[in-house]
Amino acid sequence: MASAPDPRSLLYSPGQLTPDEAQALAAETLKACDDGELYLQFIASEAFGFDDGRLKTCDYSRDAGFGLRGVSGEMTGFAHANDISAAAIRRAGETLRLLDPARGERPAPPRASNRHLYTDASPLDLVPFAEKVKLLETIDAAARARDPRVAQVSCSLTGSWSVVEIVRPDGFLATDVRPLVRLNVSIVAESNGRRETGTFGMGGRWLYDDLFDPAHWNRGIDAALNQALTNLESVDAPAGEMTVVCGPGWPGVLLHEAVGHGLEGDFNRKGTSAFSGRIGERVGAPGVTVVDDGSILNRRGSLSIDDEGTPTQETVLIEDGILKGYMQDRLNARLMGVEATGNGRRESYGHVPMPRMTNTFMRGGNDDPAELLSRVKNGIYAKSFGGGQVDIVSGKFVFSCTEAYKIESGKLGAPIKGATLIGDGPSVLTRVKGIGNDMALDEGIGVCGKGGQSVPAGVGQPTLLIEGLTVGGTA
Template identity: 60%
Template sequence: MTDQTPFRPFADQLDDARALKTLRAATDGADDGELFLERRRSEALVFDDGRLRNASYDASEGFGLRAVRGETAGYAHSTDISEAALTRAAETARLAVGAGGGTLADGPAATNRRLYTDADPMADAEFPVKVETLREIDAYARGRDSRVVQVSATIAASLQEVVILRPDGTMVSDTRPMSRVNVSVIVEKDGRRESGSHGGGGRAGLAALIRPEHWKASVDEALRIALVNLEAEAAPAGQMDVVLGNGWPGILLHEAVGHGLEGDFNRKGSSAFSGLIGQQVAAKGVTVVDDGSLPDRRGSITVDDEGTPSSRTVLIEDGVLVGYMQDRQNARLMGVEATGNGRRESYAHAPMPRMTNTIMEGGDASPEEIVADLKDGIYAVGFGGGQVDITNGKFVFSCTEAYRVKDGKIGAPVKGATLIGDGPKAMKQIRAVGNDMALDPGIGNCGKAGQWVPVGVGQPTLMIGGLTVGGSQAS
């Protein structure tokens, strides 16, 4: 739920008028600022090795108060939502404003749209039902194949309630649910062990996720991946063309390109994409967007953590760089509009430009045609962790499911493949864009400057030429 006349979870702790007076005192002479109030509850159950390994329930609340002037921001936060704590925070944040002299920026546009339910996903099932579901997942996975030696399953849900008060008196609220079910299996054959995992969720309830038809599909997919890896050969090494599958492989796009298109890195000139607006930064036919307005998606936010409505922001259009993701501070300093990408992990963190759902749009080629055109390379359909250097776009990614391809024929699965390259160069070496764009199943988390937020990715099948594949055998 998002509204300009918000729900009031903090009404018994703060008086509206006095809170606004304190915020205005903190931001007098500032360019911007806000009071961010948050209440969060979360639950996670982990079933591992045939028993309930962990069951946790966490609750937290607090506020963060920010005053911004130019490139400087003062931020103070507290778990004590009281007038006394708010006054102390205002005095601290006020130090960033100094003598003042700034002109308070106009507040964000209003919205009453709803991208997701405001119902508590944790209330969709009683605790015993959740435990029994995990037990059934474990039994089903072990019964599917005698080679299964270990099963781990997780049910997690949370509800975040936020209220954002701005110095102009505008108050915006958002209630953000999140749920997820994940399954991992380990299989063994002749002393060799391999793993596979699958799952997902989004900003919706748990009810659909804990239905047998849903979690059985996740178990089947996790088992399939593990069995594929059980037969995998050592990955080749060398420079070669690579085809990326659709959906979750978009995590490579997120890391190698997405972070480099966040406004703060470009304002400071530290991104490989700095100063390139209007220039060709990718192959023709490549369009990349960040869209936080997709209903029920893990990376979606009705409003960002500054109160700006989320939006569909075109970053690269037909290969040309046309924009960056912006929070309010960086947008103001760069002379552009905020895009609804001002995000924070919690009330204890100041907002910064962050991705939501970062997507490469589909093209015209069929996936089959793209693979058939791959003469000698790797077909990568699953990814694990990765790293990127924002300043030059260099990335390293590990594949969790990949296959050797020769003369357009998919061959044996390979193990231990890593993809190495740099984002700007890789974007220009995209040779084909598939017509099968898909979003990930809802599993992404993104880290930046010590803050973690949920995100989504998506892409069609792609062919990228000349990536370096790290493996254990020379190709």
């Protein structure tokens, strides 16, 4: 049996660019810079959208290119092109002549690593086109057959496969091959003229196998349908300051937005984060420990190496309520006099890296989730969130609940609609009064936006009891 082709052959070709030429060009174009790299990338992606009982969209794309970045002091020079050739890289190097010359000793290259947190295989090539379409047809039919109140079903299947190589002027070379898949199911239920929606998604850095397992996609249908039917029974949300219990897993997206972005190195170096200059201070209640970890096997937000070649790691940001550190790329780590944490990420070869989250979550505590609920006489239980916004400087956030319930005398009451949670990151952590022993990561659907770039990310948390959150309702 023939061996699989070398993924690097998608980046290099005779007459265009060879590995030796890439090394020589990186050394030549970046010789006057403090830091920088030549970033090569090939990416193939596909997306299938099934809606209204038929295949509505089917996209496939391939792209390849390079980004050449030079850093001197705080200045960055960057050029990119979708032409991986020695001539194009040499032309891009002209941009870097505008930078000031190197100011001092160059930082050491990232430490070498040969670990693999996910398979090198491409999910796109292992399943025939017809089987992918058939899966969505099957999900659509099964969802419609579940309940007579199902009025509409939408489902999608997406996958990508990327090969990246990072070439530095000091001779450092790192390669990473990155798969990513995702399945989404959305169901609209209708009863007595009222329509409500429920959604569910799952994915990660693996192949399509698990998504084709009936046990998994049936679970997705059940979850989406249950949410839609629950929302059909929802009543107007109350408003005011009250106690909120947030469920485990995906509700960690509130932590991601309200706290996570404020703990990224660039905002803190510039003094624009609500957490700037507060290392060693108490920023959360006792027991609150927040971690970013890009080294978890097969997770959506994980990377064997970040987009500067630094191996990802577990970074404790807040420990037992005390601020311990920030997430760092190489540039901000150097300027702040600390170590890079493997959080330098970019959307593609056409973007510069910046400090970004990977999988960010709060560790579990010792409380029984049912006991936490029993403490609340009047409040809400937030099981799932939709969109949210945060102001990095103040830490203020607004989040909408897609599935939530009243809590009455320690028990779940009626489902509610239109609930939003309003607060600010620095104070919300101090209002945590109970931490469940049921920490869970999300199902693998997170997308994080920052500075015009989007990257996959993971979130998670245990059940949390938070006092004194402002709830914006419809009642």
